[in-house]
Amino acid sequence: MKLVSILIPAYNAERWIADTIKSALAQTWTRKEIIVIDDGSTDQTFTIARQFASDQVVVVTQENQGPSAARNRAFSLSQGEYIQWLDADDLLSPDKIEKQMEVANDSPGNRTLLSSAWGYFHFRPEQTKFSPTALWSDLSPVEWLLRKMSQNLHMQTATWLTPRELMEAAGPWDERLVVDDDGEYFCRVLLASNGVKFVPDAKVFYRVSPSTRVSFMGRSNKKLDARLLAMQLHVKYIRSLEDSARIRAACVTYLQDWLINFYPERPDIVRELEELAVTLGGRLEKPRLRWKYAWIKPLFGLEVAKRAQVTFPELKACLTRSILSLRS
Numbered sequence: 001m002k003l004v005s006i007l008i009p010a011y012n013a014e015r016w017i018a019d020t021i022k023s024a025l026a027q028t029w030t031r032k033e034i035i036v037i038d039d040g041s042t043d044q045t046f047t048i049a050r051q052f053a054s055d056q057v058v059v060v061t062q063e064n065q066g067p068s069a070a071r072n073r074a075f076s077l078s079q080g081e082y083i084q085w086l087d088a089d090d091l092l093s094p095d096k097i098e099k100q101m102e103v104a105n106d107s108p109g110n111r112t113l114l115s116s117a118w119g120y121f122h123f124r125p126e127q128t129k130f131s132p133t134a135l136w137s138d139l140s141p142v143e144w145l146l147r148k149m150s151q152n153l154h155m156q157t158a159t160w161l162t163p164r165e166l167m168e169a170a171g172p173w174d175e176r177l178v179v180d181d182d183g184e185y186f187c188r189v190l191l192a193s194n195g196v197k198f199v200p201d202a203k204v205f206y207r208v209s210p211s212t213r214v215s216f217m218g219r220s221n222k223k224l225d226a227r228l229l230a231m232q233l234h235v236k237y238i239r240s241l242e243d244s245a246r247i248r249a250a251c252v253t254y255l256q257d258w259l260i261n262f263y264p265e266r267p268d269i270v271r272e273l274e275e276l277a278v279t280l281g282g283r284l285e286k287p288r289l290r291w292k293y294a295w296i297k298p299l300f301g302l303e304v305a306k307r308a309q310v311t312f313p314e315l316k317a318c319l320t321r322s323i324l325s326l327r328s
Contacts, residue, residue, distance in 0.1 A: 119204075138195065
């Protein structure tokens with residue numbers, strides 16, 4: 001039986017870290033190690049996690065360096081032949097790893113990447129809704145990236161079960177990326193793989209909480225610069241696999257989908273993306289607001305309308321969490 005390392009980066013997750021560690025311990029795949037890296041939390045995350053320390057659970061703390069640095073530290077301490085990433089507020093179904101390892105054991109070599117089903121929940125994982133996308137399938141690396149970029153899709157970090165050989169081939173997490181670090185990282189893992197096997201019976205429960213909003217762009221130039229870098233790397237990676245008309249068109253669609261995050265506050269980034277689109281044989285259009293927010297622009301201007309488009313879903317999520325909290 002192969003050893004699986006479950007790696008948990010944690011920052012200010014005192015409300016959820018115990019449940020997440022219990023989820024890891026409950027895995028029916030018995031040969032496992034669990035490594036928790038507390039990334040300089042200012043709450044009781046480390047104290048709570050340390051209560052689980054044992055021969056099977058290692059808990060380490062470090063100065064705050066960001067999630068990518070915490071993941072790199074966790075991997076450096078691991079010994080597993082397969083790696084399971086698990087954010088500090090998410091949960092795995094008890095047989096998640098076992099279901100994927102059954103498929104892994106039937107796959108030739110150590111270059112197959114395993115993915116799984118996932119869905120959002122607020123407080124009760126049994127209320128999770130699983131909504132399949134075009135990525136919920138067995139796919140080659142280029143087809144997976146093509147669907148991701150042309151349809152603006154993603155897979156949650158914990159869905160992956162990754163052979164160590166692929167992790168070592170991909171290299172460390174990029175600590176410059178304060179957003180989309182997982183998207184960029186698994187692009188590199190895909191490049192090193194021979195394809196993805198999707199395991200529908202394996203499930204991940206993705207908690208909707210303030211910590212899940214790390215990808216929220218806001219008005220941070222640091223995040224905007226990181227997003228630009230991640231986008232440039234995505235285009236580079238997929239074109240290294242195939243540089244065809246369909247790939248270039250998917251790249252232009254990808255740039256168009258994300259253009260609104262930079263427009264009009266960062267004209268320098270907008271120009272870079274427009275120039276990149278031209279090299280791909282395309283052209284970017286002025287970004288459009290979704291219909292439910294477009295009416296705000298004539299009255300209050302683009303900036304207010306754009307902020308509403310981003311903020312209203314946040315407020316709705318906060319309200320939903322509050323209502324569900326009262327019911328639980």
